[in-house]
Amino acid sequence: MKTFDQLFSDENRDFNAAQASASSRRKFLGQLGCLAGTALLAGCGKGDSKEQGAAGSAPKSGRLKIVTTCGMVTDIVKAVIGEEPADVTGLLGEGVDPHLYQPGRNDVQELQSADVVFYSGLMLEGGMQRVLEQAASKRPVFAVTDAIEKSYLRTPEEFEGHPDPHVWMDVSAWNRCVGFIGEKMAEIDAAHASAYRKNAETYQKQLTELDEYVKKVVATIPKSQRYLVTAHDAFGYFARAYELEVKSVQGISTQSEAAVADVNELVSFVVEHKIPALFVESSVPAKNIQAVKEGCQSKSWTVSIGGSLFSDAMGAPGTYEGTYIGMLDHNATRIAQALGGEAPERGWQGKLAGTTAETAKEMK
Ligand SMILES: [Zn+2]
Known part of the structure; x- marks a missing residue:
């Protein structure tokens, strides 16, 4: 079986050849997304001793450093962290388009110094896939949309079989990602597990009410x-x-x-x-x-x-x-x-x- 890196370089060659056509490029990104998703998932599995070592070692400052990508992810991670001893750094700010975003040196440094990374996934952060993959070799890296069952994802025809990444637009779906973050944080930082779970639950209640509001006004x-x-x-x-x-x-x-x-x-x-x-x-x-x-x-x-x-x-x-x-x-x-x-x-x-x-x- 090929390693991820071998697959990646094969894909990369194909990608260079396919540059001319936008649709090929989208297709490539779609394929890469699936590959990267699999590799990241494998890297984040519970059984990997190297991963466990990285996740289990307590940060020197006593505070966990969490790095996130777009604001929608940053905000729900912050809601789960609450007052617990962890710092959350979001890499993509106001008005930044995640589809087009290319990570700079600063982003790479932030990712390399993180204890945990949360990103949205489903190729939303297309240009960041490689640095996320690199980060995943040394620390847990999670796509929050892994919380959502595949059958729930939209796979519009025009995107050639690749799932639609804009999951946060459905509040009930994003709500599931909050629970996922709560569980992952509870595993990583067991000393504060109950606080993470409680914060997630409190925020999830707000999202349930928000979902009701959106339903109600759109129905008018x-x-x-x-x-x-x-x-x-x-x-x-x-x-x-x-x-x-x-x-x-x-x-x-x-x-x-x-x-x-x-x-x-x-x-x-x-x-x-x-x-x-x-x-x-x-x-x-x-x-x-x-x-x-x-x-x-x-x-x-x-x-x-x-x-x-x-x-x-x-x-x-x-x-x-x-x-x-x-x-x-x-x-x-x-x-x-x-x-x-x-x-x-x-x-x-x-x-x-x-x-x-x-x-x-x-x-x-
Ligand atoms: Zn978009």
Whole structure:
């Protein structure tokens, strides 16, 4: 049997040959994701004595160093850690697109000095796969989406059999990842096991309530208007969980450029279904959605921009929208209001920074 490194170099050769075609590249990334997932899982298994040694050795400072990737993962890891003696460092900040992110020297150093690493997985962090794999040789490295059964994952046709990575958009699915982190932390740092489990449970209760809120407000959108038109396909899980239909200009990864034909097709769809609002995303350039808006105008259908949704990155650190709960509250509230449904002006907990009317004004 080949080792991961042998497989990786084979894949790498194929990759170089396939550079010319975006679809081959996506396919390659998909294959690599499966390989890397398997290797990382093997590396994180309980039976590996080398792994156990790394995981079991107490950190010199007395505090565990946990490194995470995107904000959605960082936030739920922090919720599980709570007041326990561990520091959580997230590598990808506000507005950063994880599909395109390439790790720098600083990221590699952070990963190499970590006691534990949590990332999202399913190839969301496509450019980080190699450094995550390297990190996994010396410490436990977990993809939080390993918590979700394969049968629950979306595998859209256009992504050539690879699962859709945007799992956090379905609150009940992300909730399972919280429980997974709680269990992994309890194994790694047994002295604080009960605290990790309790923190996870408390946060999971909040997410269950958030899930109810999202269901409730999206259900107020008239059936004929339940179309979510966005820049890239980040909302597939959201649509499935909360009963909307999603249309996007770009595919699942932001790596592919939208074609003119895609834009035209979407314009016809929006006009035909009299969709009142389109959405832009915080981590994806708005130009494609602007092109759809202008296309609709040329066909005498005025469509507004219902606001900017958080798709693959959260809002500014220290703000409500800079948390996972705030991100989902913002998205659900904006979507419900802009598509003719009802939601509280400032969201689930009255904490949203702006209102939909204010955003619509800004985006005109
Ligand atoms: Zn995405």
